[in-house]
Amino acid sequence: MEVSIAQSLDLLMFGVVCIVLLMGFPVAFTLAGTGLVFALIGFVLGVFDPTFLLAVPSRLFGIMTNEVLIAVPLFVFMGVMLERSKVAEELLDTMGKLFGTLRGGLGLSVSIVGALLAASTGIVGATVVTMGLLSLPTMLERGYSKRLACGTIAASGTLGQIIPPSIVLVILGDQLSNAYQKAQLDMGIFSPDTVSVGDLFAGALIPGLMLVGMYMLYQIAMAILKPESSPAMPPEAGEHVTIDKIFHALVPPIVLIIAVLGSILGGIATPTEAAAVGAVGSIFLAGLRVGKGNPWPIYLAALALVAVLFLTANVDLRVARNEISDFDQMAIYGAIGCVLILTFGVLVALLRVFRAGVLTEVVSGTTHVTTMVFVILIGASIFSLIFRGLGGEELVHELLRDIPGGTIGAILAVMLLMFVLGFFLDFLEIVFVVVPLVAPILLQLQMPNGDPVSPVWLGIMMAVNLQTSFLTPPFGFALFYLRGVAPPSVKTSDIYLGAVPFVLIQMFALVVLWYLPSLATWLPLVVYGP
Structure with missing residues (x-):
């Protein structure tokens, strides 16, 4: 060439x-x-x-x-x-006490909390640092292997890359949407199909939960094969967990996650509108956590938010219509009332958060x-x-076209490039620079079975690949975050060696996704249709 x-x-x-x-x-x-x-x-x-x-x-x-x-x-x-607002701290404390009396229970609780925080925050650095500060000293104090503890925390912290709603998926979905339309236009399709952030959220749900399950299976295997690596906590350390504490710690974040994801997958809201629901919900949670006043204004406002979502999904609330039925008019008045209650609750929660x-x-x-x-x-x-x-677009096209192995070779080359770049660059630079250059070309190719490359599958593969890169020694960002908050007794080699089994799990997950692309494409088809 x-x-x-x-x-x-x-x-x-x-x-x-x-x-x-x-x-x-x-x-x-x-x-x-x-x-x-x-x-x-x-x-x-x-x-x-x-x-x-x-x-x-x-x-x-x-x-x-x-x-x-x-x-x-x-x-x-x-x-x-x-x-x-200390939601993560309460989650870790409660789950640790709940599962800690089981062998390997602390590790399982870290994985579960990592998944919940990933779905709640979507910020990898914050999740790794938070769990490193809160759970690593506890795990080491309870006799956990330094390597297992460090690997569990680093891997669970990176779940924010793949479990929706994730900032990575929002940005990746926007770039893939543009690339998919450009690929179709280049192929002469002038009424192109679209791929949305919602498609990517739906596609990432099963692979993300699959990764959580693989992490937990590994920890269970370690507890069985090497019981000294993950001992159980003494019974007295876990006896103070009441139903009320579990409810207080677990239910609000789970309800928030269901509200955000459910409104997207249910077609009630776009990802942007669902993000607004999530922001309001986080204000309510923070108001309950840090405030010491009457909780009922926030409870009523949360119920009003649910009611508004329900009315939006089932009733035509447009007021700029020539004819409005009595039922619709009552629903509109009801929605206005709910919005007033919601506004009052938000103001109360914001005031409490501000005072704190x-x-x-x-x-x-x-x-x-x-x-x-x-x-x-x-x-x-x-x-x-x-x-x-x-002329870079033509150069990239020629490079990918001339790679041995056709479509498979081109995809593997791009994945390897992104994996290596993940050692040195943050996901923002990789998604903003690399994806617009390579995705329009990859999405014009066909797999060996004759099917076109699915943009949702390609996006999930890229997200899991970047997650693996951020976890891989010696340059993984998650490892650097953990090194910054780990106690001096934990060596850098402990962090690196502890991450290796989870990197292998990530790579196995990539292989599974490669051979079973329906894990990423099935749910978007069910939710949004072909």
Whole structure:
């Protein structure tokens, strides 16, 4: 394959970005700055048309008006609010006491809480740090193997990558949606099918639960084969768990998760609207946790929220109609009343959270993460535009087409690239830079059985692959997070060796998904239809 001057610049630009990022420069400015520098070089060499840059304003406007991406700050807000209001701490404490008297019970409780926190927060770093601070000292004090304890916490903390609602899946779904439409247009299909974030949420549910089950099976096997690695807690340490404590710790987060996911999978709300439900629900939970006043305003507001969702799903609440039946009119008045109760409950909960000093931290944390996401997205958009202007799209197409093994070889090559990049780059850079370049090409290919590559299956494979990368020694981000909060008695080698069995579990899950793609594609078909 002959490489032109422009395509050589593309390869060099990609390499320079990786090197500069490894030097520690800010991601967004690195992407945009490197792209603009190579655009200037290409213009001087006569291989880049500067009119490509005229598309930058429209791209930025498209990012700022993308309704799907509004879900990002809402889910971040939900996660930070639940983290700062000690929901995770209460969950870990209660589940640890509930299961700890069983051999391997503490490890099982960490996996269960990791899954619940993943579905509640979707923030990998926060989950690993929280569980590392709260459960690692307890596990070590109870005689758990350092390696097993560290591996369990690191692996459970990365479940936020794959279990919906996940920020990774929101961003990946948005990028795959654009890539899928572009792939179909390139194939001459001018009424393209769509893939949504909701499809990806539905597709990730079974693989995510499968991973949780595999983690738990491994811990049960270790408890049987090496009982000294995961001893049971003394009975007196677990006898204080009452039904009331279990209810208080478990039911509210589970109800919140069901409300968010159920409203999406049930077709009641879009992911963005469901994210708003999650944000309001997290305010209620925080108000109950940190406030010391009467809980009934929050309980009534939560019931009003459920009632509004029910009315929205079953009744036409539009007021701008020529004819409104008496039943619809009563439903509209009922919805207005519920909204007033809901508003009052939100204000009460916010006041309690503010007085506890939590609200300021939550708003600051949400703003920080959201700003980072969107600035990186803007930088990646400029980078990919210039990459295409230098002929990078054709270069990637030729590279993937010429790889031995056809479609399978191309997908494996992309997965390997993303896996290696996951050692050095965060998921944001990988999703924003790599996916728009390779996904439109992969989605034009056919599997050996003649079926087209499913965008949902491809997205779930990418998400599990990145999760595996973030867990793999010696560069996995989850391992660095855990090293930062682990006590001095835990060596770095303990963390690395403890993660290895879970990396192998992740790879086995990827193999299972490869040969059983219906694990990712079945539920979206059931929920949304073909």
